[in-house]
Amino acid sequence: MTAAATTTGYRDRPLLKAPVWTWEIPLYFFIGGLAGLGAVIAAAARAGGADATLIRDARLIAFLGAAISPLLLISDLGRPGRFLYMLRVFKRQSAMSVGVWTLVAFSGAATASLALHFAGITGPVSWVADAVGAVMGAVLATYTGVLLGVTAIPAWAHHVRVLPIHFGASSLGATASLLELAGHRTPALNAIAIAAALAEAIVMWQFDFRGDAAARKMFTGSGGRLARAGNICTGVAPLLLRGVAGWVPAARAVAAVLTLGGSLVTRFGWIAIGRTSARS
Amino acid sequence: MPTTGFFTDATLCIGCKACEVACKEWNDVPHDGFVWRPRASYDHTGELGHSTWRHVKFVERDRDGLPSWDFSSDVCKHCEHAGCLEACPTGSIVRTEFGGVFVQPDICNGCGYCVVSCPFGVIDRRPEDGRAFKCTFCYDRQKAGLKPACATACPTDSIQFGDLDELRARADARVVQLAARGVTDASIYDPRASSVGGTHAIFLVRGDVRDYNLPPNPEMPTIRLGEAWRSAMVAAVAIAVVAFASFAWMP
Numbered sequence: 356m357t358a359a360a361t362t363t364g365y366r367d368r369p370l371l372k373a374p375v376w377t378w379e380i381p382l383y384f385f386i387g388g389l390a391g392l393g394a395v396i397a398a399a400a401r402a403g404g405a406d407a408t409l410i411r412d413a414r415l416i417a418f419l420g421a422a423i424s425p426l427l428l429i430s431d432l433g434r435p436g437r438f439l440y441m442l443r444v445f446k447r448q449s450a451m452s453v454g455v456w457t458l459v460a461f462s463g464a465a466t467a468s469l470a471l472h473f474a475g476i477t478g479p480v481s482w483v484a485d486a487v488g489a490v491m492g493a494v495l496a497t498y499t500g501v502l503l504g505v506t507a508i509p510a511w512a513h514h515v516r517v518l519p520i521h522f523g524a525s526s527l528g529a530t531a532s533l534l535e536l537a538g539h540r541t542p543a544l545n546a547i548a549i550a551a552a553l554a555e556a557i558v559m560w561q562f563d564f565r566g567d568a569a570a571r572k573m574f575t576g577s578g579g580r581l582a583r584a585g586n587i588c589t590g591v592a593p594l595l596l597r598g599v600a601g602w603v604p605a606a607r608a609v610a611a612v613l614t615l616g617g618s619l620v621t622r623f624g625w626i627a628i629g630r631t632s633a634r635s
Numbered sequence: 636m637p638t639t640g641f642f643t644d645a646t647l648c649i650g651c652k653a654c655e656v657a658c659k660e661w662n663d664v665p666h667d668g669f670v671w672r673p674r675a676s677y678d679h680t681g682e683l684g685h686s687t688w689r690h691v692k693f694v695e696r697d698r699d700g701l702p703s704w705d706f707s708s709d710v711c712k713h714c715e716h717a718g719c720l721e722a723c724p725t726g727s728i729v730r731t732e733f734g735g736v737f738v739q740p741d742i743c744n745g746c747g748y749c750v751v752s753c754p755f756g757v758i759d760r761r762p763e764d765g766r767a768f769k770c771t772f773c774y775d776r777q778k779a780g781l782k783p784a785c786a787t788a789c790p791t792d793s794i795q796f797g798d799l800d801e802l803r804a805r806a807d808a809r810v811v812q813l814a815a816r817g818v819t820d821a822s823i824y825d826p827r828a829s830s831v832g833g834t835h836a837i838f839l840v841r842g843d844v845r846d847y848n849l850p851p852n853p854e855m856p857t858i859r860l861g862e863a864w865r866s867a868m869v870a871a872v873a874i875a876v877v878a879f880a881s882f883a884w885m886p
Contacts, residue, residue, distance in 0.1 A: 370850060372753065374751050375760040395874060399878035403882025434765075443742075444726040449722050452724035494867070494871060498867055500863070501863040501867050504859060517866070520870040543886070
């Protein structure tokens with residue numbers, strides 16, 4: 356007899372299958388979030404009468420992200436035609452189906468918005484493109500949390516409420532930071548970045564590091580450490596740095612770089628957490 | 636069409652693995668490695684997966700101070716409320732007229748969302764193919780009026796196939812029959828009280844169901860859809876408010 360008769364479960368065999376997603380998916384979560392909130396910032400900047408170059412750059416982020424996202428998804432699926440299979444139905448009970456249709460609508464709006472910009476058309480059509488892009492973009496940046504939360508993976512399911520907020524807030528900070536690094540050091544972007552960092556700092560307390568042994572285990576693996584580090588880089592760290600930016604001007608740029616990196620890293624961390632969680 | 640089911644009785648299984656072989660042959664499932672597991676009680680199959688649609692578990696336990704060796708043939712549960720079917724973004728995974736859960740291979744795009752949505756860890760993506768596979772409930776055979784290959788091959792009637800309601804009644808009667816013979820630890824695994832709403836593949840097992848890697852309370856992931864989307868909407872609205880307010884006050 357070699358099997359332990361005292362432990363429950365079947366020969367230490369995991370009950371669940373691990374996520375099969377590779378690097379493309381967490382990178383898509385990052386790029387999609389960046390693009391989605393690029394459209395939100397473009398619309399907000401336009402409504403507030405901000406500088407035209409800022410609006411253009413925000414639209415550019417939205418467009419580029421919309422162009423790269425399907426390529427990442429196709430790379431995960433293996434063949435381009437397979438992406439189209441998702442467009443034969445719409446299923447509201449499938450977060451992935453809702454997500455892919457959101458991406459399609461967003462791509463259309465973001466492309467139209469940028470094209471109209473370069474064509475010099477600023478009429479109602481352009482407003483509609485910006486508005487649709489902003490609405491779809493806000494969903495694009497947050498649905499990824501729904502996608503992970505509504506699964507059988509315990510660590511993701513456990514954080515079903517906080518993940519959409521985490522992905523949304525870290526994307527908001529990242530988009531504002533990217534625009535700052537592109538040279539737009541406006542007070543509005545700084546305010547947005549501070550609000551996002553504050554939300555991320557609060558999010559950190561919502562992650563359940565306590566719980567039972569299984570709950571703790573999610574955060575002690577390499578994925579958990581990655582998610583935690585990423586969360587610090589999008590939350591507490593930029594919050595402190597932006598607080599001292601009045602005295603140390605370089606602090607704002609450092610905060611922006613950290614936020615961008617953290618927003619990327621935390622998504623890789625959460626996919627890795629899912630892998631560990633499924634197989635333990 | 637009647638809803639069909641599997642009733643797999645662990646007290647009749649002799650661990651011959653004829654079901655595994657019949658399944659592989661009929662469905663032309665590729666091998667997924669010849670892994671010698673000398674310390675796994677001769678269970679060289681391991682677990683259900685993209686290329687293992689029947690798996691005979693060799694459950695070793697102590698019973699009354701003596702070693703016991705129970706066998707149980709595992710399979711896709713064909714849930715009443717199936718996580719994989721709900722998650723599938725292409726509509727590839729459908730409910731057949733026999734009540735089974737079927738992956739249409741020509742429509743599956745290999746997104747992998749069903750893999751993380753199955754509370755039983757059954758369906759998986761085949762790396763060399765890129766699409767997801769699992770037990771088809773021998774949909775092709777059922778359409779032709781035949782029993783699934785595994786149930787046909789089973790030499791001891793441990794795997795029974797038929798009308799689900801009839802099988803459920805037969806399973807309950809079998810527990811009573813076994814109890815009369817002194818086997819008091821037998822029970823039926825069919826989680827009808829959970830959000831999965833019962834399974835079309837039911838099992839008679841002995842002792843703790845967790846020894847068979849069967850979750851006592853499986854959960855259908857989409858029961859969390861409401862709270863997840865509410866949270867996403869709160870986040871989306873908050874993001875919009877922050878962005879518009881910032882630019883309105885600091886143009």
